[in-house]
Amino acid sequence: MMSRNHGIALALVLAFAALGPAGCRGSEGMNTTREAADLSTQPAAASDKVVKSDAEWWTQLTPRQYRVTREKGTEPAFSGKYYKYHADGIYRCVCCGNPLFDSHDKFDSGTGWPSFTRPLAPGRIEEHHDLSLGMDRTEVICSRCGAHLGHVFPDGPAPTGLRYCINSVALDFEARGETATGQQAGAGMNTRGDAGGK
Numbered sequence: 783m784m785s786r787n788h789g790i791a792l793a794l795v796l797a798f799a800a801l802g803p804a805g806c807r808g809s810e811g812m813n814t815t816r817e818a819a820d821l822s823t824q825p826a827a828a829s830d831k832v833v834k835s836d837a838e839w840w841t842q843l844t845p846r847q848y849r850v851t852r853e854k855g856t857e858p859a860f861s862g863k864y865y866k867y868h869a870d871g872i873y874r875c876v877c878c879g880n881p882l883f884d885s886h887d888k889f890d891s892g893t894g895w896p897s898f899t900r901p902l903a904p905g906r907i908e909e910h911h912d913l914s915l916g917m918d919r920t921e922v923i924c925s926r927c928g929a930h931l932g933h934v935f936p937d938g939p940a941p942t943g944l945r946y947c948i949n950s951v952a953l954d955f956e957a958r959g960e961t962a963t964g965q966q967a968g969a970g971m972n973t974r975g976d977a978g979g980k
């Protein structure tokens with residue numbers, strides 16, 4: 783008896799399911815909606831891209847920053863504020879704040895532009911073949927917002943042999959421990975005696 787009723791109920795469920803999407807107003811439809819919502823949020827969270835219109839960048843940036851980062855310009859040599867800057871910290875993308883280079887990897891190339899042997903992490907930048915201006919170069923851009931940063935050349939010092947030649951105007955320097963680690967630094971002050979005693 784029970785099993786026959788069960789069978790009838792199952793047959794009814796199957797019959798409703800066979801009606802197609804128009805007949806689905808129950809849990810099945812809700813499941814579909816939930817899955818779609820999950821799929822729509824995942825790519826945005828994973829990519830972390832910053833996409834803005836030219837007008838938005840123009841509003842946010844100074845004319846010099848815009849010319850270099852959004853129009854692939856180059857600041858005059860020895861004109862930027864970071865080519866002979868030696869403070870300890872990191873250099874972020876001036877457009878989106880992406881941490882790009884570490885002062886530990888900075889060296890004095892004598893070219894008049896800030897020069898680094900490598901990016902802060904491989905995924906922070908992208909490199910593109912650039913044949914503009916009659917030269918064969920490798921362009922370096924910010925992986926998060928697409929800002930033009932400069933070029934990379936194979937004539938750098940050890941350990942990489944690379945010279946990331948970057949426009950000062952495309953960078954924003956941040957002293958080590960200034961912001962993201964600010965809270966940790968504050969907490970560290972309480973135990974400074976312990977740290978100093980090591």
Ligand SMILES: [Zn+2]
Nearest residue numbers: 875878924927
């Ligand atoms: Zn950026």
